[in-house]
Amino acid sequence: MKFGPKAAAAALILSASLALTACGGGAAAGGAAAGTPATSLTLGTIQDVRSWDPAQAHVGHLLQPYQAVYDTLILREPDGKLSPMLATDWKYNATNTKLTVDLRTDVTFSDGARFDAEAAKANIDHFKTANGPQMAQLSSVQDVTVVDADTIDINLTTPDPALEYFLSQAAGLMGSPKALGTEGIKTEPVGSGPYVMDKAASVKDSQTVFTARKDYWNKDLQKYSKLTFKILTDLTARTNALVSGQVDATLLDPKTGKQAEGAKMQLAANEVDWQGLLLMDRDGAKNPALKDVRVRQAINYAFDRKTILDQVMLGQGTPTSQPFGKASGAWTPALENYYTYDPAKAKQLLKDAGYENGVTLEVPSVPGFETQISVVQQQLADVGITLKVGAALTNTFTSDVASQKFTTMYFSLFQGEPTVAINQIVSTKGLYNPFKNATPELDAKIDAVRNGGADVGKLAQDVNKYVVEQAWFAPLFRVNQMYYHNAKVNVTPQIQQAVPSIYNYSPAK
Structure with a gap:
């Protein structure tokens, strides 16, 4: 430029x-x-x-x-x-x-x-x-x-x-x-x-x-x-501070936003992040079940994304199966609902992978996401997957992620430009790929993006398609950020x- x-x-x-x-x-x-x-x-x-x-x-x-x-x-x-x-x-x-x-x-x-x-x-x-x-x-x-x-x-x-x-x-x-x-x-x-x-x-x-x-x-x-x-x-506390005039602007959520709107606060909303599960141990280094793509796909088929969105975010967002956002150029319409809600298929995939008796996933507790994790936990349990919630993330969570402390996380991640998102969550150098999972096929697709010039967005669609099909993540929805002032x-x-x-x-x- x-x-x-x-x-x-x-x-x-x-x-x-x-x-x-x-x-x-x-x-x-x-x-x-x-x-x-x-x-x-x-x-x-x-x-x-x-x-x-x-x-x-x-x-x-x-x-x-x-x-x-x-x-x-x-x-x-x-x-x-x-x-x-x-x-x-x-x-x-x-x-x-x-x-x-x-x-x-x-x-x-x-x-x-x-x-x-x-x-x-x-x-x-x-x-x-x-x-x-x-x-x-x-x-x-x-x-x-x-x-x-x-x-x-x-x-x-x-x-x-x-x-x-x-x-x-x-x-x-x-x-x-x-x-x-x-x-x-x-x-x-x-x-x-x-x-x-x-x-x-x-x-x-x-x-x-x-x-x-x-x-x-x-x-x-x-x-x-x-x-x-x-x-x-x-x-x-943020809601009360805004309504009482202690702060001029702050980030709320759809539920507390109702109180803010009742106090005549103004909303500046936009879809920024996707929320869902990061299935980070894709080579099964600490949780062998996650090495099997059928297990990761079963996790994706276990979710009724629209119901979760309606329950925990009052519908403020868009259900999705892909980690790349609409503004990125890598977003693909065909991947939006790639994983439909299909508990029977989830159970069959687990059985085919040899996990008919169930799989256990351990995740840290994420402050502010307790309701989401609870609903996710229930829907996974319905297909035979146990979600064990451990201690809360602390101020050291970035170093904890980097040191492979967590095999799975429920988190909210930014949907940036395609190479930004690749660097953050897909590349072996990305913080949210701490196990440095990679395949020759994916590496070739990433290299094509890095050298793609004006075709970066289109080439990144191939990366998006690969990580969705291989179930590297289990996105649930893109959420509206509810910023009030x-x-x-x-x-x-x-x-x-x-x-x-x-x-x-x-x-x-």
């Missing part, structure tokens, strides 16, 4: 800001005049940040706080378009194995350090070695070369169509090179972003407070003088994201 020569960089940044304003979700939409933020915004979040080291940043719900203090190389707009941020221009070589990135020259970090090519390289190098939860985002990066003061080459071992997207996410967050790897950055972020932490007003696991940075380079992205994240793990704030949903980016909020007129 290319946005023009360096000489046009400033104009392009302005153009991007104006475009966001026009669509109502970006730089200065509906808010105070640029450069004069005069209001505060309080958001209810589900979990506190465990480390402010940008290399430890996560995705989904947990990326949002990092955006307050760290700019990314590339900005992802509400509709998914990639625009300049700290990078003004970027383009691939002919083989798509080197991405040349031109950088802004007028940016400093909150500690006074300058942002330049050396700083960008330091961040990417640090991200690759810091063992963060999204380390796989840069698994295709071999190294970074400094070309000049404001240009870097990102050299790849293999083409990766998802790289530009990742540079708008955790892998693109830029921290001060003076602070990277220090103990201090774990508790106090040091970035070039629109806000700085007010450490005195912040309380661990309670609230994190930020104030507008006075010398921030892009005042159009600074629509508030104060930004607060209130950590509200409990769903009822009060009348004081305008909110534009972010495509393929459960909560909006911080740039998508603005004071209501």
